[in-house]
Amino acid sequence: MKIALVGYGKMGKIIEEISQKRGHEIVARLKETPTAENLNNPDVVIEFSVPEAAFSNIKACLENKIPVICGTTGWLGKREEIDRIANENETAFLYGSNFSLGVNLFFALNEKLADLMKNVDEYNCQLEEIHHIHKKDAPSGTAISIAEGIFKNNPKFDAWKLEETKDNQLGIFAIREDEVPGTHSVFYRSEVDEIEIKHTAFNRNGFAHGAVVAAEFIKDKQGIFTMNDVLGL
Numbered sequence: 001m002k003i004a005l006v007g008y009g010k011m012g013k014i015i016e017e018i019s020q021k022r023g024h025e026i027v028a029r030l031k032e033t034p035t036a037e038n039l040n041n042p043d044v045v046i047e048f049s050v051p052e053a054a055f056s057n058i059k060a061c062l063e064n065k066i067p068v069i070c071g072t073t074g075w076l077g078k079r080e081e082i083d084r085i086a087n088e089n090e091t092a093f094l095y096g097s098n099f100s101l102g103v104n105l106f107f108a109l110n111e112k113l114a115d116l117m118k119n120v121d122e123y124n125c126q127l128e129e130i131h132h133i134h135k136k137d138a139p140s141g142t143a144i145s146i147a148e149g150i151f152k153n154n155p156k157f158d159a160w161k162l163e164e165t166k167d168n169q170l171g172i173f174a175i176r177e178d179e180v181p182g183t184h185s186v187f188y189r190s191e192v193d194e195i196e197i198k199h200t201a202f203n204r205n206g207f208a209h210g211a212v213v214a215a216e217f218i219k220d221k222q223g224i225f226t227m228n229d230v231l232g233l
């Protein structure tokens with residue numbers, strides 16, 4: 001398969017390596033807005049760039065009828081518009097706040113725990129995410145997905161806030177530390193104890209591997225997909 005990389009930083013370079021090991025050809029490595037010319041006719045675009053460029057990058061690819069896998073976080077205010085553009089152009093789009101198998105299993109575990117806790121008033125709930133100091137957005141896209149999983153299953157919560165909370169808003173602590181690849185925890189705390197579930201990425205390989213598997217899945221498809229479709233979760 002021919003893959004164009006839009007965004008060629010830490011993630012783009014690992015995705016290149018894993019794609020080539022899986023027999024794919026990288027036909028473009030872009031650090032600028034994609035066009036019909038510089039994309040070089042790929043089967044799929046994998047977009048890991050910066051929050052401020054993601055919307056226009058994805059739009060340009062979809063308008064050229066190229067399916068897009070997007071891992072860039074921090075741009076989701078325009079998500080509905082992107083889904084509409086993908087459908088209008090009869091192509092495919094898949095956004096994942098986190099492409100690793102472990103985090104997608106963790107999302108399912110988080111939803112199950114939220115459901116168990118929905119009628120238990122003794123516990124409050126807080127999230128914590130720790131990332132490297134270069135990260136541009138906060139909270140992480142993964143933390144937002146975890147929060148949304150809690151809202152879906154526990155009607156006590158319907159919004160998140162980047163600070164400690166005591167009401168129906170879920171507090172998220174975003175910590176920036178050294179070169180941490182990505183650690184996410186959910187805490188349920190009572191007067192007498194605490195339940196914690198935690199995912200720790202040791203490096204970026206799991207994110208990159210998942211993005212390439214998602215690209216293999218989306219090739220020649222039409223519609224809006226998630227990692228649950230890819231992983232059969």
Ligand SMILES: NC(=O)C1=CN([C@@H]2O[C@H](COP(=O)(O)OP(=O)(O)OC[C@H]3O[C@@H](n4cnc5c(N)ncnc54)[C@H](OP(=O)(O)O)[C@@H]3O)[C@@H](O)[C@H]2O)C=CC1
Nearest residue numbers: 007008009010011031032049053071072073097098099207
């Ligand atoms: N969903 C997931 O599983 C994961 C998501 N991420 C997310 O992916 C994104 C990228 O992460 P990471 O690779 O670590 O970040 P980097 O900062 O290492 O890379 C970003 C790349 O985007 C390039 N870039 C800048 N402007 C544009 C533009 N207009 N068009 C295209 N490319 C551009 C940068 O070029 P230059 O260096 O010249 O500025 C750089 O090559 C972030 O939003 C991060 O949160 C990260 C890991 C996993």
Ligand SMILES: O=C(O)C1=N[C@H](C(=O)O)C[C@H](O)C1
Nearest residue numbers: 073097098135140141142182
């Ligand atoms: O910026 C990162 O590095 C990461 N970003 C994603 C996010 O915002 O959740 C995924 C992963 O945690 C690494």
